[in-house]
Amino acid sequence: EVQLVESGGGLVQPGGSLRLSCVASGFTFSSYWMSWVRQAPGKGLEWVANIKEDGSEKYYVDSVKGRFTISRDNAKNSLYLQMNGLRAEDTAVYFCVRRGTNFDYWGQGTLVTVSS
Amino acid sequence: QSALTQPASVSGSPGQSITISCTGTSSDVGGYKYVSWYQQHPDKAPKLMIYEVSYRSSGVPDRFSGSKSGNTASLTISGLQAEDEADYYCSSHTSSNTRVFGTGTKVTVL
16 A cells, blocks of 8 residues: 655744655555645645756756755655745645645645744 | 636536536646546545546546637546536646646536
8 A cells, every 4th residue: 555654844943954754665666757746725736856876867947946955765766855045825735645746646735824 | 827717506407418618728737638626525635537638537537528619628527426516627738838727617416
């Protein structure tokens, strides 16, 4: 059974940093693109970033370029999102998602709240 | 990277058919086969329903179907059922190798 479990969310002040983690199981992690998708409270889905199987290609939504970094450790079946320079508008539930395009499995999400 | 345009809400009676549109540009929906649809019930993670325009994901009832014409993709639910009441989002690959979601549509079963 495919499982994606996120962690690392919480309350952070504007300008602060947070690192999200996602541990994958039930499939060959190193064979799939992986993505982060977020959803602000009461709002729609927003694609944030994705990363190729071997980490050699990474893409980001314009609003997080230069502030967020996606990475992965295939030996640990783990996906990460390093978030720096956080803003109030980054407040959202962040989902770890399998694949880069047809997002076929989703974690339950971790809530990030940016507030003073 | 503007969001794809979807109607805010669509409603129908049980057994009826409804269609949700998803309008983009030639740089996303119109230019690629990578259009997918997601169903999200309240406080749940989204679920992949349709991928690559018209392929149903595993376990998705054949009441759900997808299509595309030009820059607009569509999701049709035939024989609407109470459990279909949810939010629906489209998504597309873009020419800048990013991904974009639609604005979302709330489906109400009357």
